[in-house]
Amino acid sequence: MSPRKIHFCIFLFVLFSFKDPPFVLASSRNVSLEFPSFNLRNLTLLGDSYLRNGVIGLTRDVTVPSSSSGTVIYNNPISFFDQESNTTASFSTRFSFSIRSANENSFGDGLSFFLSQDNHTLGSPGGYLGLVNSSQLTKNKFVAIEFDTRLDAHFNDPNDHHVGLDIDSLNSIKTADPILQDIDLKSGDLITVWIDYKNDLRVLKVYMSYSSLKPINSLLTVHIDLSEYLKGDMYVGFSGSTEGSTELHLVTNWSFRISGFLPLSPNSDPYNVSDSSVTVTTPVIPISDAANKRHKSLGLGLGITGPAVFCTFLVAFGYISFRKWQKIERVKSLKAELMTGPKEFSYKELKLATRGFHSSRIIGRGAFGNVYKAFFKSSGTIAAVKRSKHSHEGKTEFLAELSIIACLRHKNLIPLQGWCVEKGEVLLVYEFMPYGSLDRMLYEEGSERGIFLNWAHRQKTAVGLASSLTYLHHECEQKVIHRDIKTSNIMLDGNFNARLGDFGLARIMEHDKSPVSTLTAGTMGYLAPEYLHCGKATEKTDVFSYGVVILELACGKRPIEKEPVSQKMVNLVDWVWGLYGEGKIIEAADSKLNGEFEEEEMRKLLLVGLSCANPDDTGRPTMSRVLQILNGEAEPVAVPRKKPSLTFSCGLAFTLENIVSDCD
Template sequence: MSRARSMVSPPILLVIITVILVRAQRATSETTTTEFIFQGFKGNQSQFQLEGDSTIKSNGLLRLTDRKSNLAGTAFYNKPVRLLDNNSTVRSFSTCFVFVIMPSSANNRGFGFTFALSPTPNRRDAGASQYLRLLNERNDGDPRNHVFAVEFDTVQGFKDETNRIGNHMGLNFNSLSSEVQEPVAYYNKDGKKEEFQLVSGEPIQVFLDYEGPTNTLNLTVYPTRLGSKPRVPLISKQVPKLIEIVQEEMFVGFTAATGRDQSSAHYVMGWSFSSGGPVAAATLNLSELPPPPPPNREKKRGYNVKIIALIVALSAVISIMFLLFVIFMIYKRRLQQEEILEDWEIDHPHRLRYRDLYAATDGFKENRVIGTGGFGTVYKGKLASSDLIAVKKIVPNSRQGVREFMAEIESLGRVRHRNLVNLQGWCKHRSDLLLIYDYIPNGSLDSLLYSVPRRSSAVLPWDARLEIAKGIASGLLYLHEEWEQMVVHRDVKPSNVLIESNMNPRLGDFGLARLYERGSMSETTGLVGTIGYMAPELARNGKPSDAFAFGVLLLERKPTDSGTFFLVDWVMDLHARGEILSAVDPRLGSDYDGREARVALAVGLLCCHQKPASRPSMRGVLKFLNGEEEVVEIDDEWGYSKSSRSDFGSNFVGYVSSSTSIPSSSSAFDTRIISTSHVTSGGYRKKCLFQYELDASYLFIHELRTSAYSTLN
């Protein structure tokens, strides 16, 4: 019996001893603490690992960097500190230190320093300047860094978009971008925040306390001249993210750097630290700390009195000459940019300064050009307010350009609608005439439909095409019926419709627009518009029709060079045979609503009706397109006379300019006409009527198939 016990007892005893040893080891590790205090650092070189420019001065100051450029230094306590318990929680720790930052000069300071927790005291791969000898460009933000730092930043910050405050403190996790930052300040006895400068040359004390059980970090900073620690910390925040940073053992210390053009000397006067226990870091006795470094004073050198007098005299003469030169250049520049206002300019607001537009477009450089037109070039610009604009510069010495300029200011300058281009303002500088619009990134509908190559390889969905048509109709309805005066655009076409990023259309280019009082629309005195988009009766009675142009646009075809194909007749023939859907863009396949397509094509035909009285208003068009009313039946007298289907001819009299917003591959029929000739009776009237009827039919059919065919091709 006793023998059996002797055989069993040793294993049991071994297990018991093992358990005791493990528990003792855990208890030892859990109670491991680190505490130290340095009332100055004289004679303590062996307790630090110094790298770079860091050194301990003979008077006991720990200098991280000198005032010279492009320096970096680190100073870490040479023994690792246990900061992670066995239950994977960050231990409480506390530190207190006093530092001084001495600028190179009153206007030269930077870049600051950090108190850091690092897995290694060797930060040799870290960069200077904004990287503060803590990280570098390659590893900034890398979670494998395991670096936590309290940043004392004296310049604009690591990244302007994140650290906009120059004199600030921040909490950084694996990055030089501060997740938490505050301007350097303390709370006085009345609870008010008092800001002060880090780069002041006076001693500044810092208290940093981290409570492990609550993950709370408290940070207090204040000038030592206050005497006592403020009751309210500057930063008090839970930082659970610290568990992702801290490893079982970490090194604690300081890093600092200067830059090429910005530099300061960074000193630590005293430092205490405590971790692993409830006791906070020991308070430093300020009277026992080494004195701060003296202010930066340049050595005085003796110079000969005559040399000094000569230098002063030459400096005065050069200064006067330079001042006179500056005054002359300013005066010359103002003369060049002087703008004399005429009477009509005073009556139209929203006038912008030429110098602002010149700066916004980089001097109207070619790389800013985003389009050209018959009477000007359009530039992309950016104002000082960061607003993007489009600036249309009218061709100098263009009589018709001046008319367009005035027309746009008069009409578009006061209207506001979500489907009309917003004219921000205008400018006249000598012979330069400029119109300023909102910048619309998607360009024109014309470029989405007909450009070669197209702006997008995808085919515009039917829903988007229909919404674009409704938007244009809504803008025209506002101009015709809802604004204080009636505005007739007179040049509705795809190249004058701009598309926003959300595919909302905006009708622009009001250079040919006319304003009328309600019920007093008069005849025009010439042929104005773009061939193919002008109503046939314009040559007979001089009355323009935006409805006709909208119908052509709705059919979405550009003219071809063939003289045997008549778009309107072709679509009307399909409609008569009940096959109007054959005119739908074949690239859509079956991915469109047949009922909506029938309505859209029928509305396009109605808008191009030979009889102006039979064309619907824009309000009626919207009701048709929205399904609120059925499209009226097209009567038998709709079609054009077959006798008009002869060659187009080239007998227009007046100013003709190719619409340069249309690609070179488009037909020459899409040509803008501005004729100053009066429309008279006789052969000329018949000739113009013949030409416009032919062109309307011709473009009409060609535009129709693109209504379902080309809106984003």
């Protein structure tokens, strides 16, 4: 063979041998793995996992919801325990992953990094993270760090967004929410993780960042001795799972090291994969005595003057910084004394807190725009930011909302924390409500998150909402008509207290003035008949909407629903009134309650709902009367067995000029 052909063959060998290679070094027993990208040379793929363009996918890449489970394991077992010295190794790993979804509302369940004695670890899809089988929860033995994106009450998950340490069970020993460090597991962005276990300190730490720089502070710190769980040879890898979602889990790179063993003599370690250690001896260049003395004198001078100059600079810098801090604090104190309303935020601050108003941070949508979950890193607090998407209409509603609620103070209203008017946008900052809106808890998220609104919760919501409307209608200096009472505008805080929000359609009236004719606004199913007919917004139109919400609470049905068999649209008020006329009103109770309620209390709540939803506005009680009835301080309003027929006596002038002036 010619020399030219030999050189070409060597070139091809080198080219294909080093394309995306994992670097594997086991010097003595201190193992080091490096995968800047992945190939199948040293890895085993199980279940639905796959390799594509050097990236590992743990679950199916699909556009329609499915249940999936996958695992990738490093082929060779690694020893974490030395019997001769009775020593367990420390270990550290670094990897980058992303969790994304074809559907922004379809997430679950997460992924994990694990150490296991079994190289065939593949668990069930769903909340099992690909670690354990649904039928044999205690069979697999492992140490794992989970990155969980779904709340599974069966495993006592704290929420649908957490990192936890799992040992032989998916009930985490300790968890932390990455949002505390402004990390969103569901963002779809690449997240880098560092996991360090120090055996001498008996501590495990997890760090997370969007960059390649390791943070100073750990997200999760667990003081634990893993020695008893790392006795034999262990396999390392990743697993992930989904349950009826389009969530996709990708791992792009990985490094792993163990350390802490005493070095052995060369070639005595069976796990020594390659001997890559090279000893480099640098020749010593002799230096003359005179030069040596000059260097010593120069070093001594620098050693004395250097620290002195540095200390002087440090003192000056500290003094200037202290004076600046004093000035800033005085300004802050002055502003605090002058400010009587909500805080004014900067656009930059809100954009940073919502990660650029990222779609993964959306927690609510409406005609006005979106509501985003915001994390303020400086204070460690979470809030909800409402952002207008309309340049004119949205701004008008937002400014109306700001002017109304800035002065309102009630325990059952969502507190306004601040506002921002910049870059042609109006943004409102509210207190964050952990359980979200009432409609989601009743119809969507409640069952998915393993949270059920029991009878006590529903009674508490009915009373809380009645209390807030009593305040708006009767106790404010100026009467406030909300005009958009519905379950999606009622939020639940961490104690299941009802909080009324969204005052974008609200109107202020003097207590002794006549109701104002307006262009009809609100949501079908909640609108009072006279409001639809005459455009007359009064406190009685809010009472009607409240009655519909109460019937939703009691019945677990939407205001207008399609009947399963006939596919006909059924009005909730008509349906309940029909049962009441037949003497069977208790049959309207939500079947999901399984009869776990006081029958008389249920009857009272249903009758309150009907009395408030009376087509005849003169037959509706005031909100103060409703509150008294629910608190047992007044007798219920008499409700006719037959639903009253609609009668209108709209004596208000309702002209185009009225409508236009109100819109303006």
